[in-house]
Amino acid sequence: FIKLLNPENDTIHIGHDLESQTIDIDTSVYIDEEGGLAITLVDTPGFDDSREGVTDTDILGKIASFLQDDGGRKLNGIIYLHRISDPRMGATAKKNLRVFKELCGEKNFGNIRIVTTNWTYVDESEGNRREADLSKLAFKPLLDGGAEMRRQDKELESAKAIISELKRKTPVVLKIQEELSAGRSLGDTSAGAVVWEEMKEMQKKHEKQLEDLKNEMEEAKNMNDEELQAELTEERQK
Template sequence: MSASQPEILIAIMGPTGSGKSSFIKHLCNNVQIGHGLESCTSEVYVTPAFRLENATIRLIDTPGFDDTTRTNTEILDEICKYLDLSYRAGMKLSGLIYLHKITDNRMGGISVTNMKMFQKLCGEDALKNVVLCTTMWDLVGAQVGEAREKQLKEQFWSRMLKRGAGVMRHDGSSQSAHAIISSMLGYDLVDLQIQDELVNQHKTLLETAAGEEINKEVLKLQAKYEQELASMKQQMNEALASKDVEMQRMIEEDRELYQGKLDELKRDHEALSRQRDAEMEGLRGEITRLQDANRGGFWRQLHRLIFGR
């Protein structure tokens, strides 16, 4: 923590349902927790400040890259706006916590996607400020949980651990949450790779490591939907030739669905390719005004600047 930044900022990341909001609830009481199928953390949220061991702390809650209502491109864009603008205003993170459910019996697609994106956002040099935290230990037997933790350390997290990341367990209690945060209070401020890429190297999102990872998914899905549409065109020609009106209707409904998905992917690609630096620099006056605000006001106004409310 520096004299110019009296508050410690710690970002909380991880897949939907990994316990991010519940973890934060142990430290900040006025946080909503969702229990439905839809993601609770629907947008970036900065908590009110709280005190722990004579330090003033705010946590930054982030949506996972498996949101039920938005594309990964939209989520990345939102997270990057927060990280970009706060970085330009001189507000740096002290640490990042990545939450992973120990109940997951394998590293499936959602877990892998979230972990890849987390690493691309952080970069190698920031890993010394990272705590990889397993959750939901009360839902597995000790032997099973320890075996999964060992596999995570030796296989999926080994590279991050070699670069200085730490591993801790969250047992679901307030004491555990406080202990995890306490372990990070001595961390120095850190520049994330995504912040350096966007602000210092003036890259578009597509040119960043995180953007490249998202774009792989976009291009893969785009090829799949284009193939589906080509197949439907052939099916429609056959239905027209046989004058099968019902089949024509069904094919047209499917075609509209896949065309909508394809159009959404094209919008995602355009968003990744957009030149952001001029847009962010255009907000410099607003950022300067935010710097003069008290810290609570800073985050409220930053939220309003990004979301328009």
Template sequence: MSNICSVVGETGSGKSTLINKIIGRDEVVIGHELESMTKTITAVTLTHQKKKIIFFDTPGFDDTYLPDAKVFQMIASFLRDLYERQVYVNGILYCHPIDNRRVTGSSRRQLEFMERLIGQKSLKNVIFVLTFADRMDYNRDLMDSRIGELKRTYWAPFLAKDARMFIKDGDGPPRALVDMVLRSQKTILDLQRELVDERRTLLRTSAGGTIKTESENKISYLEQELEALRKEIKDPATRKDPELVQEIRKLEDEVKSKLEIVKSELVSLDRQTDSSST
């Protein structure tokens, strides 16, 4: 039976590059700063020591073209399908560029989401992969300082549950990382149990709670923006300028459209109950 490993992280964190190095070929489309290319979950297979491992490159929540709710639906559908086929996950590789000077808001959201999706019992299957370590060779002290900060703060809940770390250094295939995945016991993630065994909708899962909070914050922000535009258009000074009124009405329509999309996404997440509905 195949070993399953999911590779996660922000766009540009080195996910696809890492998979390229693991399989020893350049077959995976690599994300870059102008366009997010990882719009679907891409799978590649490696045979190592007569054992097959399938690596899945999953989109992140900072994806340029995919809203968070859509990314969640894709990941949930994929994990649910694995579980229904009795195929279990060995490892979750979380890619983080070591030369990043700070953990972004989307990184923090993704870590919270991942912790809830995986569940406390399966955090031991997480391997934090520090990518692009070769960029820091000139300053080992700075690299050690950043690693120490990550271990003390954002990664602490995972490491306390026996999650591990791996530093991707050099150009060669990271066989030691592959060995770490193979040594990991297969596990059932909390999201899989909630969707299949407990028949919850996506919105009512633990991981879905993070998406719900984020969407509700977006709705609140957009409603405030819409109210501000409506007040501005009622201002006597504004109404004297027809072109300005037209521009504000255009912005109002755009905000309304965004608001409807976010609200409809929330509704759709509360309807996801089986594989056929995604």
């Protein structure tokens, strides 16, 4: 999206594989053709970063720090990108959406545009069906709160139209900024609580898997099955 508006910006990378591309917060300036207004575009890393050692807490911390810099930044608009080519919204995407909603805050939903991308990868009728389902289910709370859906289906023309809408919005302070300014730690913010809850669930799942492996190894030991013991030991070390 940002690359369309700023094609000469070499710091913005487009991801075509499973490896995360955006490492840190990246900003660039787009000069609006209508009135020559300089608009700062902000590209943030996504949650569930594919790089080893990078956690959702790290990503949330980077976003929060950026928002709090310079005495606190206000945003005219927040864009949530969703690939219409994805056949369904899985558990990870739903969790990321929960973090996004808590990060922004319900009173700021009117400044949000949910932008669907990858329309060239789906049949139009199928894309229309998915869009309708998303508006009735996953994105309904945002839409009910004032957010609007837009299609990124005409390349640069679509991107310019979306930016043109958002530049007219009254700048807002996000919920996470208000919570941090009130003295909360990152983990105690509403968005941080969602991330922490997910991390605890993952830890519990991992601990159960280890316990199951331990029990299987004990059974294999009692059965004197050395080959199975070796396989389970290898699995436990992964």
